[in-house]
Amino acid sequence: MNIKRLHQLNDREIPLCLLFNRINHLKPISLFFAAISRLGNGVFWYVLMLMLPLIYGLEALRVSSHMALVGLAALLIYKWLKTSTERVRPYSHSDTIFQNVAALDQFSFPSGHTLHAVGFSWVLLHYYPEWYVLVVPFTVLVALSRVILGLHYPSDVLIGAFLGAGLAQGSFCVLSCVL
Numbered sequence: 001m002n003i004k005r006l007h008q009l010n011d012r013e014i015p016l017c018l019l020f021n022r023i024n025h026l027k028p029i030s031l032f033f034a035a036i037s038r039l040g041n042g043v044f045w046y047v048l049m050l051m052l053p054l055i056y057g058l059e060a061l062r063v064s065s066h067m068a069l070v071g072l073a074a075l076l077i078y079k080w081l082k083t084s085t086e087r088v089r090p091y092s093h094s095d096t097i098f099q100n101v102a103a104l105d106q107f108s109f110p111s112g113h114t115l116h117a118v119g120f121s122w123v124l125l126h127y128y129p130e131w132y133v134l135v136v137p138f139t140v141l142v143a144l145s146r147v148i149l150g151l152h153y154p155s156d157v158l159i160g161a162f163l164g165a166g167l168a169q170g171s172f173c174v175l176s177c178v179l
Helices: 003-025 029-055 060-084 112-127 127-150 154-178
Strands: none
Touching: 003 029, 003 127, 003 154, 029 060, 029 112, 029 127, 060 112, 060 154, 112 127, 112 154, 127 154
């Protein structure tokens, strides 16, 4: 995507970013979404992967390993896309975006937090659907946090979600061929 088109896309999405970002000015909400974002940075998922074998026994090592492989693939894909597109973050594109949480890297597209959250959730729920009550709301909050905190455009989050779902679904196809 060329720079001019990307800039136009950013311009079109900034009003929606500002709408979501308004609630970031409220301290309790800002702190809540900052905590969600921090947990979505990996802490929640890595602890969960470690806990699954303690909860379900050795059979859950397969699930944790599957989640870890999806996470590794997601990391490679999102790093490549971020450096390929070089989409500036909303707070860099518009000085009216209130940003109070440091970004993990320079570029915006896609949302790695969302990509990972959706990918991990998809895999986990395939094996243990009872986790739906916890991981689906958490995944939605992670995705919302990225826009509310001014770190991503809505399209970054949507594409991250689609990539995470596609990657997780594709991993089942690969595993069924290998096993």
